[in-house]
Amino acid sequence: MLELAVLGFLHDAQLHGYELRRHIAALTGHVRPIADGTLYPLLKRMEAAGLLRRELQPGQIAAPRHMLSLTTAGRRELLRRLREPDELFITDENRWFTMLAFLRHLDDPAQQAAVLRRRLHFLTQPASFFWDGDRPLRAADFDDPFRQGLFTIATATTRTELRWLRETLASLEPGGGTRQPRQDAAAGELLSARSIEEDLQRGR
Amino acid sequence: MLELAVLGFLHDAQLHGYELRRHIAALTGHVRPIADGTLYPLLKRMEAAGLLRRELQPGQIAAPRHMLSLTTAGRRELLRRLREPDELFITDENRWFTMLAFLRHLDDPAQQAAVLRRRLHFLTQPASFFWDGDRPLRAADFDDPFRQGLFTIATATTRTELRWLRETLASLEPGGGTRQPRQDAAAGELLSARSIEEDLQRGR
DNA sequence: GCAAGATACATAGAAGTCGAGGTATGTCGT
DNA sequence: ACGACATACCTCGACTTCTATGTATCTTGC
Secondary structure (H helix, E strand, O other): OHHHHHHHHHHHOOEEHHHHHHHHHHHHHOOOOOOHHHHHHHHHHHHHOOOEEEEEEOOOOOOOEEEEEEOHHHHHHHHHHHHOOOHHHHHOHHHHHHHHHHHHHOOOHHHHHHHHHHHHHHHHOOOOOOEEOOEEOOHHHOOOHHHHHHHHHHHHHHHHHHHHHHHHHHHHOOOOOOOOOOOOOOHHHHHOHHHOOOOOOOOO | OHHHHHHHHHHHOOEEHHHHHHHHHHHHHOOOOOOHHHHHHHHHHHHHOOOEEEEEEOOOOOOOEEEEEEOHHHHHHHHHHHHOOOHHHHHOHHHHHHHHHHHHHOOOHHHHHHHHHHHHHHHHOOOOOOEEOOEEOOHHHOOOHHHHHHHHHHHHHHHHHHHHHHHHHHHHOOOOOOOOOOOOOOHHHHHOHHHOOOOOOOOO
């Protein structure tokens, strides 16, 4: 996940390590802060792998910086990862959000749509957090409010995302609407009771 | 997170490793499957630490099993972790969901409420995924549909969870409603447009 | 002019996780 | 009778990540 974030942010702009660290912290850091001891060795590995360049710039502001920029191989690798993400990047919410943050770099709408369809497929698989033998347990099966909350939140998230996925997929298809479908739709609109699909049979 | 899940599941019932593995897979496995090579060494470590017992049961069904059960120390450790979770368990969605799955084991409603308040505090902190200098960027600042989706989904999740947190906190307070507040409330009710708070100023 | 804090990078050691492989038993279909 | 598959557990090496610590520069407050 970290590597994808590094590639994605550096595709947008040259950054030095410290700045990159803050970008990553904003994207995923409130959830799971990344440590110096993780980022800097990673950057060295990525440099050794030819994905990025590190150019020393003598201290203009504070200590000397390493200005980071993607190589051609790095840019290619970013596109490859966006085009063919590992299953974990589809299923793990944190990783999936990282995908969404940079999916626009993948120029081809058909390829973008293919990735969204993988997520759609995952979300429409039957799933549940708890089972009684083979029977999936639903919110109403619990009398403790915490597991009920777990289901409530997960269900709401899934519904919102499914709706967004279907809308966006429709607009990505050739001749399927404008290129920027949700430009003027308020986020709240997605939550209106009327617009929520009733066909969701998913446990979570 | 894994350790918490192990402690939590074993508090409910004795299980053997394979069964425990399937329980954990249902709770977090669709997101991030756990490997044999992770679970079995973990169980040995936890046994060495005195948190659980492993008793060999000669093969009744298939290969011989190790029936697992919590020790008193293990039960105490579970409660300690539920009472005083590390910050990561408050901020990381996957870990937080694990907390919710087992929070009922913490008998004292006041202690349960304290944990929920920590999550509430976290969710009401201003936060954003992307920044332009000091200015947090909102959904409308992007013209790519994927980052808009990111914001849309995150916002919807946060709103749903905030509402649930506040309801549940109210019912956990002394004299604050029944002990099982959401027993009969349908999950869908939480999503009705009328009931969604309009005061949310949070970026994500 | 001096301490505190932010900027900026680095390394070492401890620990956890994964993937790939292995062993063995029981069940089911053909 | 036999192979495929599920059950059930185990180990090793490679890799990643975290924590703690260290170094050095620049800015800001007092």
